[in-house]
Amino acid sequence: MEQSFSIPISRRDFMKLAGLSAAGALLGGALPQGKAEAATGRFDFAGADLPVLCEVDVCVAGGGSAGTAAAINAAKNGAKTVLVEQGISLGGLATQGCVFPCMPTFAYDSDTPYITELNQRMEKQGSPVMMGFEDENFYGGGAGQYMPEWLTWACDEWCEETGVTILYGTSLVGAVVEDGAITACVVQTAEGLGKIKAKTFIDATGDALLARFAGVPTEKGSEKSGRNQPMSLRFEMSGIDVPKVFHFFHDKLKDTWMGKKGAEKFLQDVKKGRNPFMEFAKWKKTEDFFKSGLKTGELTEDDLLYIQAFTLRGKPHTMSMNCPEMPPMVFSSTDAMSRSQAVTFGRKMSRRLALFFQKHIPGFEKAYISREASMVGVRESWRIRGKYYLEADDYLKARKFPDAVCRTAYPIDIHDVQLDLYKKLAKGEYYEIPFRALVADKVTNLLVAGRCASGSFAAQASFRIQPTCMSMGEAAGIAAAWGLKHNIPVSSLKWEDIPESQRSYVSKP
Numbered sequence: 001m002e003q004s005f006s007i008p009i010s011r012r013d014f015m016k017l018a019g020l021s022a023a024g025a026l027l028g029g030a031l032p033q034g035k036a037e038a039a040t041g042r043f044d045f046a047g048a049d050l051p052v053l054c055e056v057d058v059c060v061a062g063g064g065s066a067g068t069a070a071a072i073n074a075a076k077n078g079a080k081t082v083l084v085e086q087g088i089s090l091g092g093l094a095t096q097g098c099v100f101p102c103m104p105t106f107a108y109d110s111d112t113p114y115i116t117e118l119n120q121r122m123e124k125q126g127s128p129v130m131m132g133f134e135d136e137n138f139y140g141g142g143a144g145q146y147m148p149e150w151l152t153w154a155c156d157e158w159c160e161e162t163g164v165t166i167l168y169g170t171s172l173v174g175a176v177v178e179d180g181a182i183t184a185c186v187v188q189t190a191e192g193l194g195k196i197k198a199k200t201f202i203d204a205t206g207d208a209l210l211a212r213f214a215g216v217p218t219e220k221g222s223e224k225s226g227r228n229q230p231m232s233l234r235f236e237m238s239g240i241d242v243p244k245v246f247h248f249f250h251d252k253l254k255d256t257w258m259g260k261k262g263a264e265k266f267l268q269d270v271k272k273g274r275n276p277f278m279e280f281a282k283w284k285k286t287e288d289f290f291k292s293g294l295k296t297g298e299l300t301e302d303d304l305l306y307i308q309a310f311t312l313r314g315k316p317h318t319m320s321m322n323c324p325e326m327p328p329m330v331f332s333s334t335d336a337m338s339r340s341q342a343v344t345f346g347r348k349m350s351r352r353l354a355l356f357f358q359k360h361i362p363g364f365e366k367a368y369i370s371r372e373a374s375m376v377g378v379r380e381s382w383r384i385r386g387k388y389y390l391e392a393d394d395y396l397k398a399r400k401f402p403d404a405v406c407r408t409a410y411p412i413d414i415h416d417v418q419l420d421l422y423k424k425l426a427k428g429e430y431y432e433i434p435f436r437a438l439v440a441d442k443v444t445n446l447l448v449a450g451r452c453a454s455g456s457f458a459a460q461a462s463f464r465i466q467p468t469c470m471s472m473g474e475a476a477g478i479a480a481a482w483g484l485k486h487n488i489p490v491s492s493l494k495w496e497d498i499p500e501s502q503r504s505y506v507s508k509p
Contacts, residue, residue: 045174045186051194052184054165056080058480059185059198061172064092065466066450066473067204068155069114073477073504074202075162079484081477082165082196084172084187087374090155092206094466095148096375098234098320101310102466105141106409107430112504114474115467121154122146141408141467147314167196172205175213181445181489182214200445200480200490204473207334208382208452216440216448217385220334222416222457229461230305230328230415231339232377233346237354238318238370242311244363245319253285289360298356302327303349306415318370324349328416333381343376379415379451379464386454387491388436395431395462396423403495404432404507406471414461432507433463435495438476444489449476474504 058074060067063085071083093099174186184195203210221228249255293299308322331342357364409430437454440446449472451464483493500506
């Protein structure tokens with residue numbers, strides 16, 4: 001008989017750590033005086049008369065960087081696969097969250113076959129892919145910078161070619177577990193609630209949602225402070241005179257980061273329509289410029305927490321704003337009410353920043369907000385406790401594993417605080433992600449890929465980037481299909497037992 005699974009619905013007081021100016025703004029009226037406490041309930045989905053939407057070999061929950069890679073690779077290897085996505089586009093933060101470019105792994109030869117083919121597909125359909133992060137600070141690796149509209153189409157096309165069934169507009173709401181295995185996940189669709197039955201499940205939700213529904217042990221936030229990494233609400237601005245912006249930061253503010261790019265080559269590329277990569281950020285003299293907005297009241301302390309923007313290849317006169325960041329001592333990505341309030345707060349921040357750019361940065365005079373992210377930029381929320389638990393030492397000591405599914409040297413990048421752990425590995429060094437970090441030990445037919453894989457707060461701050469998530473998803477898809485072919489539950493499967501020719505990555509210490 002199918003066993004029911006309880007869905008915990010609870011929240012903590014997200015204001016208890018408040019201390020910055022954002023707290024005052026919220027207490028001043030953004031939140032109602034009497035905060036409604038969500039009820040805690042148990043839902044017996046096994047006993048509910050719900051229609052079965054489909055029965056497949058592999059069900060992937062979440063169509064982001066990891067989930068799309070997982071679904072495509074499961075289908076390529078012969079598994080009947082369904083991909084559940086709550087939005088209407090694949091790619092996750094890379095498309096819905098305006099998170100580009102993909103940060104580099106800083107590790108040579110880190111691109112697994114999925115990333116290589118994705119880049120080829122993007123180039124073939126005419127979308128330029130920025131590659132080659134390489135200077136004294138950034139070296140090796142990196143999936144590139146993708147135009148989101150092109151990436152969305154590339155993922156749709158690829159899924160169609162491999163036979164992946166995509167369920168857009170579908171939210172995961174529960175799971176039915178029997179004898180230590182998930183027999184079905186429960187989803188909300190336009191038709192109402194329904195079940196998806198599968199032999200193997202892959203959780204690529206980013207929030208470990210399916211894993212939590214199935215009773216897998218999880219952690220969230222910093223072990224020391226309890227806080228999650230800050231969330232972002234990114235946006236794009238168009239109508240920008242990019243060379244004029246470049247001259248302002250490079251010539252007037254003498255921005256040292258901008259100076260490394262070479263003004264002459266940059267401007268030549270602009271004339272040729274290449275729209276080369278450019279960044280402005282809160283560095284040295286540039287910091288004083290942005291702080292001037294505090295004196296005039298145009299910006300707040302919260303607005304200054306993180307300011308960064310990038311040019312976009314294929315989109316002349318447009319820049320992507322890697323900001324604002326909502327203060328993590330006020331807003332939590334693991335509190336439903338807080339996460340929702342962060343959206344409104346972030347939207348106000350983006351408007352203030354946009355007005356400041358228009359008024360004070362030459363080249364932004366005619367600029368306007370042309371796009372706002374349709375997904376909150378969550379860097380970290382829940383993480384599973386899997387068969388292997390990645391820790392900071394795995395990065396710091398550049399550990400290798402016989403069951404590795406990918407390599408990376410991306411630093412321990414925590415936006416909330418600057419830890420002593422932050423350091424870049426020497427050129428040529430890297431550590432590996434073991435397959436066991438994707439294995440939910442308590443459930444026999446579940447793999448977890450992406451930023452919610454098994455690891456500490458600090459370790460996750462390294463492996464959370466998009467290329468690494470893609471490679472984890474790729475491996476999960478391959479393993480799921482291979483396990484079904486050989487009648488081996490994924491919790492018992494050993495990555496190193498899969499023939500090298502069928503693996504996406506082989507460790508060679």
